[in-house]
Amino acid sequence: GQNIDQPTEMTATEGAIVQINCTYQTSGFNGLFWYQQHAGEAPTFLSYNVLDGLEEKGRFSSFLSRSKGYSYLLLKELQMKDSASYLCAVAPEAGNTPLVFGKGTRLSVIA
Amino acid sequence: DAGVIQSPRHEVTEMGQEVTLRCKPISGHNSLFWYRQTMMRGLELLIYFNNNVPIDDSGMPEDRFSAKMPNASFSTLKIQPSEPRDSAVYFCASSFRVGQPQHFGDGTRLSIL
Numbered sequence: 001g002q003n004i005d006q007p008t009e010m011t012a013t014e015g016a017i018v019q020i021n022c023t024y025q026t027s028g029f030n031g032l033f034w035y036q037q038h039a040g041e042a043p044t045f046l047s048y049n050v051l052d053g054l055e056e057k058g059r060f061s062s063f064l065s066r067s068k069g070y071s072y073l074l075l076k077e078l079q080m081k082d083s084a085s086y087l088c089a090v091a092p093e094a095g096n097t098p099l100v101f102g103k104g105t106r107l108s109v110i111a
Numbered sequence: 112d113a114g115v116i117q118s119p120r121h122e123v124t125e126m127g128q129e130v131t132l133r134c135k136p137i138s139g140h141n142s143l144f145w146y147r148q149t150m151m152r153g154l155e156l157l158i159y160f161n162n163n164v165p166i167d168d169s170g171m172p173e174d175r176f177s178a179k180m181p182n183a184s185f186s187t188l189k190i191q192p193s194e195p196r197d198s199a200v201y202f203c204a205s206s207f208r209v210g211q212p213q214h215f216g217d218g219t220r221l222s223i224l
Contacts, residue, residue: 030210042202042215091210096161098209103153
């Protein structure tokens, strides 16, 4: 089966750094995605990792370790607008297999 | 560029009624996905199409749910008859190919009374 685990909720302070972890057990691996979803809105694509290492994009970075089945999303210089749910998703295999989504981590940024 | 377009944005109806949700994917995207999202179960894949052909509908909860994609620019998800437990946000998403980043529509917030 396919399983993706991430914490349900996290709280962090404005201006700080927060790391949201994701572990996965899937039948195969063809990439890991992070999405951001503000309350009442659609998920929006943030990042994609297929090789081990860190991908940086502005205040957001995403890390992948395929051998450990582990990823994290790092958010720096937190802003109030970063309060949202963050969804981890895995493409289990190459070809015609859709993404498997985790249940998401709800991040609250407080002053 | 226009993103994925869904209609209606909100739907409130009484149980037993037929509900039809509509989706226009991004032009050039070959894969289309229908999801349901609730607090309890998160984002669930209901069905997906590749080149207008349904590939996997194992996520469709019951025979009351059906989906079609008559052409590359339009898809529908139908619930008949609707029940209160169908209340959720339904998202449509599309991508160039299955397994690539998906782009989501704004969703339809469905309430069955």
